[in-house]
Amino acid sequence: MVSSHIEVPVFYPTYDEFKDFSAFISSIEARHAHKIGLAKIVPPKEWIACKTGYKQKRIDEKVVENPIKQEVHGKDGVYSVFNIQQPSIKLSSFQKLSASNRYAAPKAISNDLEKLEKKYWQSLTSNAPIYGADVSGSFTDENQTIWNVRNLGTILDDLVSESGTKIQGVNTPYLYFGMWKASFAWHTEDMDLYSINYLHFGAPKQWYVIPPSHGRKFEQYASSRFASLARRCPAFLRHKMTIISPALLTKESIPYGKMTQYENEFMITFPYGYHAGFNYGFNCAESTNFALERWIEYGKHSTKCTCRDDMVKISMDQFVYKYQPECYEDWCRGVNLTPHPEDIQLSKINKPVLSNSLIKKRLLTNQNSNKSDLESSPTTNDQIQYYHHEHIADERYACIFRNLAKFDKQKHLKTYQCTIPLIRAALYRAQFKMNKNQKKNSTKLLCLTAAVITKLSFSYSSAYSPIYFNGLKQSGKYRENILNGLWNYQLLNHKSEQKHFIPIMKIILMNYFNVQCVI
Structure with missing residues (x-):
């Protein structure tokens, strides 16, 4: 049986190392961080996201638009989460709600994250939490030029500069307001992009990750446990409704890593790295997607959900034209001769390997x-x-x-x-x-x-x-x-x-x- 736990790397860059976002991400990839699928970045003390602080006035003015009530159904480590839209609410009211007896973490173990994690998996289907997810906006100072989530300066910005395309939460920032047990189901990012998540304030956030090299195996296992969903939509994991416990991953010899994110810490997810998690209490995080050149091959092979109209779709044409000009003519003809980056077996032998992705x-x-x-x-x-x-x-x-x-x-x-x-x-x-x-x-x-x-x-x-x-x-x-x-x-x-x-x-x-x- 494969070991259930792999170590998620943590990096402590100096201020000089921190200044160039893309260069730093490339440097940690040179140290194989992307093979884990997740990394924590602790910024240097000189870097401050919001110099004015998170004063009560700022919280009072913010509105959490259409939060979702997360009804979870299932048993024995396999669950489906159904998001029920709720009326918009002021952030100050959301904060009070999260501290109420109904929604707060058990007081007796509120300071013991290990016990809280066990409690989460034991009580997942009870007391549905409210999650303020996908709220447009940013709490990072506009004049912050380093690691500003709203302007990371990666090749994903080409969508705006060259085609004027803005996709909410993909190349613009989203805020996430959590409470105890508010969860994010197993998924990879839209188009298998990178993502960045900064925790502005509040309770910690728990993360789980499956290395990209085991993504195929996880997809096969998830499809076997959610067979009807897989038949209706081969890319059903894009729906972000599937929760599978780490204990089952261990049983199926699917390695995973886990990491707790605290205030003033960044989490980076890498292309095709399946991740999931939950919040330990009231908190605020800011997130968006980004891309380096290494992502392009993942984007070309990313699975597409065909059963929903609101799924993110990005044309890869302009990225191939700009960064892979030698492939552009074939790409326009619909020919893609390169394998999925994680199909290692395919790259080693001259024989096709069946892929879950609908390769173009x-x-x-x-x-x-x-x-x-x-x-x-x-x-x-x-x-x-x-x-x-x-x-x-x-x-x-x-x-x-x-x-x-x-x-x-x-x-x-x-x-x-x-x-x-x-x-x-x-x-x-x-x-x-x-x-x-x-x-x-x-x-x-x-x-x-x-x-x-x-x-x-x-x-x-x-x-x-x-x-x-x-x-x-x-x-x-x-x-x-x-x-x-x-x-x-x-x-x-x-x-x-x-x-x-x-x-x-x-x-x-x-x-x-x-x-x-x-x-």
């Missing part, structure tokens, strides 16, 4: 090739499978499995011939993935996938050949999921791929069905 890939084209399509196409079953794993867009595979069923299993799904190889390859991809994972909870899907492959049939005598999926009774929910996914898939227009798939379809017909055909 498209078919490779070779305009200078004089060979015929068939001469350059794979000729064996293994080569065909490998070819599709390497070159077909991941989002096309995902669309087969991600929607809820709306159609009966006897519904005939009409599709073009040139999509048949893609459908078949997608099913083989699912089977390959299930074989690789070797998880008990994947057995049903593995059996179903095998059944689908054997029952896939079509007529090659017409340019518009219907596909029939009948008799799939092993698992209704997966069967219907596949059927509905196929139904939605055939509605998509993939003209750019038709020319490429026709010769591949010929090979598949000859290999899998022993059929000679002319298309």
Whole structure:
């Protein structure tokens, strides 16, 4: 079993080291801080965020807009948090509310953070706290030019300077007003960006982090515990509704680190570092996102939630154009030849590794090739499978499995011939993935996938050949999921791929069905 605890680094920069924000972050990355996913920065004594102090007048004037009541449901270390919007409230009233008997931490152990942490996990589903999250504003002095959360001077500022794009809480600051048990669920930042969090005043904040190198494993585990959510949205962790206890992470051999943040301390999260936590009492933190050049590859591969309209989406075009000009032409064509930075196995061997992220890939084209399509196409079953794993867009595979069923299993799904190889390859991809994972909870899907492959049939005598999926009774929910996914898939227009798939379809017909055909 992997050790449950990894050490989160703490840095104490001098004032000179502190002056250049981007350079300092790069320097701690040179010391491998990013491999943990989280770091604490204790600023030098010369640095002051708010020279006038946090006087009562300033607190009285601030309004906490639409705080959320956090209803938590679940048991045995697996929980879902539901945020119920509340009326806006003055910060002074919020402070009094957090100190009331209903919302305050137990007085008997209020000074013992270790006992409070245990109490948090024991009482997570009772006495729903109020959290003043995502409140636009800043408590940092405007004339503070060093480590000012509202102006960090990183490449994320290109969004404003070059395109005039402002995204609340991403390249502008948010304030967070916490109370006892107010929580933030497991998530990575929008677009897998960096984040900075400064605790202005109040009670400490507890952080948990999973190293980016174990992000894939955590996603797989979370998907197994929230299977229905994962089926509806592969990027469901973007919803920030999932709480999983550290004890379960230890049981699943997923390493994690934890760190307590106090007043006048910064926390930095790194790209693709899953983190979560809670507050020990009334406090105020200020946060935003930022980016260094190292982030660009993470941004290019970041998962996107497709089931909500309010999710942050940032076009990577301008970043690729400015910082990766040699890749820009391919990027515009939809070709991304680089692996996800955390897919270490993929970078070591010349073989594709299945990724949870919907990588923005498209078919490779070779305009200078004089060979015929068939001469350059794979000729064996293994080569065909490998070819599709390497070159077909991941989002096309995902669309087969991600929607809820709306159609009966006897519904005939009409599709073009040139999509048949893609459908078949997608099913083989699912089977390959299930074989690789070797998880008990994947057995049903593995059996179903095998059944689908054997029952896939079509007529090659017409340019518009219907596909029939009948008799799939092993698992209704997966069967219907596949059927509905196929139904939605055939509605998509993939003209750019038709020319490429026709010769591949010929090979598949000859290999899998022993059929000679002319298309």
